[in-house]
Amino acid sequence: MMSLGLRARLRLFARLQAWGLIMLTSATVSLPALAMTHAADEALPGTTTSFTQHSRLTGHDYLIQVALPKVAPPPGGYPVLLVLDGNRHLDLFTAARDVLGRRGFDKAPANLAIVAVGYAGSDDQAEATRTTVTTLRYKDFTPPLTSGTAPEGTGGGAQFLAYLTQSLTPELASRYPLDLKQPALFGHSLGGLFALHAQQQAPEAFGAIFAISPSLWWLQENDQANWPLRLACSESAGPVLIAAGGREQSPQPQRNDPERDRLRVQRAMIDNAHAYARQLGERCPQIEVQWRRYAGEDHGSVMWPAARSVMEMLLGSR
Numbered sequence: 001m002m003s004l005g006l007r008a009r010l011r012l013f014a015r016l017q018a019w020g021l022i023m024l025t026s027a028t029v030s031l032p033a034l035a036m037t038h039a040a041d042e043a044l045p046g047t048t049t050s051f052t053q054h055s056r057l058t059g060h061d062y063l064i065q066v067a068l069p070k071v072a073p074p075p076g077g078y079p080v081l082l083v084l085d086g087n088r089h090l091d092l093f094t095a096a097r098d099v100l101g102r103r104g105f106d107k108a109p110a111n112l113a114i115v116a117v118g119y120a121g122s123d124d125q126a127e128a129t130r131t132t133v134t135t136l137r138y139k140d141f142t143p144p145l146t147s148g149t150a151p152e153g154t155g156g157g158a159q160f161l162a163y164l165t166q167s168l169t170p171e172l173a174s175r176y177p178l179d180l181k182q183p184a185l186f187g188h189s190l191g192g193l194f195a196l197h198a199q200q201q202a203p204e205a206f207g208a209i210f211a212i213s214p215s216l217w218w219l220q221e222n223d224q225a226n227w228p229l230r231l232a233c234s235e236s237a238g239p240v241l242i243a244a245g246g247r248e249q250s251p252q253p254q255r256n257d258p259e260r261d262r263l264r265v266q267r268a269m270i271d272n273a274h275a276y277a278r279q280l281g282e283r284c285p286q287i288e289v290q291w292r293r294y295a296g297e298d299h300g301s302v303m304w305p306a307a308r309s310v311m312e313m314l315l316g317s318r
Contacts, residue, residue: 043176046070048094052120053171055163058156060136061120063087064168066176067094069101070109073177078113080172080183081314082164082206084141084191086116087133089303093186096307101315110315113178117168141190142218143197147225154222157197164198165205182207182238184314188303190215196242196276203237208313212306213244213299216276217267229276233284241290241313242277243306244270245297269299 043049048067055062065086069078083089093114101110119133135153143157144150169180185206187195192214199209220227248269251261270293277291294305 057159063118063120065116067114077177077179084187087118090116100311141194145223184208186210188212203234207238209240216272239288243292244273245302246295247298
């Protein structure tokens with residue numbers, strides 16, 4: 001009998017094919033995450049392994065999944081993309097790397113390692129677990145406020161940033177041949193808000209920053225004394241991509257949810273993200289800042305074109 005996990009991965013495979021991330025040919029096509037191993041000492045090129053790590057800084061247990069490319073590591077180790085909400089996004093980014101990164105059957109695979117940071121014990125099929133993950137994300141991904149008091153269960157971004165840079169990095173270095181001097185960082189929604197926080201607070205710790213549909217509304221609602229945001233610049237900062245879907249702040253009458261429509265307009269996902277990108281670019285001309293609006297995409301579907309943009313920036317022409 002086919003497991004729920006395998007069925008879910010096969011459904012993803014079908015969606016990726018439909019979106020052009022996977023094209024079936026006479027050659028054998030595989031999704032690397034289908035062959036998941038669970039011990040880092042089995043980490044060979046082309047495999048995905050995982051381990052759990054408890055953080056005393058945040059008090060949370062994290063599931064760390066590492067998808068190595070199908071090539072031997074370069075002398076300095078594989079370049080790294082850190083992906084937040086890793087339980088949800090690992091398969092998408094692994095497929096995007098392996099398909100878009102090859103650019104033809106006569107070329108070598110991309111050498112990018114994907115490190116997916118998620119929560120241990122999470123199962124997207126369980127309503128109780130989804131609620132727990134939502135609670136953990138709000139704590140980890142929201143930054144501390146500059147004034148006032150953060151709502152209960154939020155504002156732990158400083159501790160999560162310290163976990164990524166002080167605890168996770170040395171653990172990864174002890175297990176895998178990775179170049180961790182300045183990994184790229186990807187976040188979506190609240191994860192995008194955290195990615196921008198990390199870019200401001202620890203620009204030297206990361207290379208490229210990808211903030212997709214960043215939940216800047218959370219700062220607008222809870223840190224009004226610092227809104228509009230006053231952004232800092234650093235000579236060590238890497239390139240920044242900020243993007244959103246073209247339908248993210250428009251009502252959706254077909255859902256018959258007036259309150260949700262009101263929040264979509266009020267929270268101004270597109271306008272806030274665009275304004276942030278413009279302000280960062282104007283204030284910090286030494287930083288390569290890109291803004292993209294993906295026409296026709298919503299808060300969930302924006303991940304598909306975003307994954308392509310990430311790979312184009314990290315892998316370049318091949």
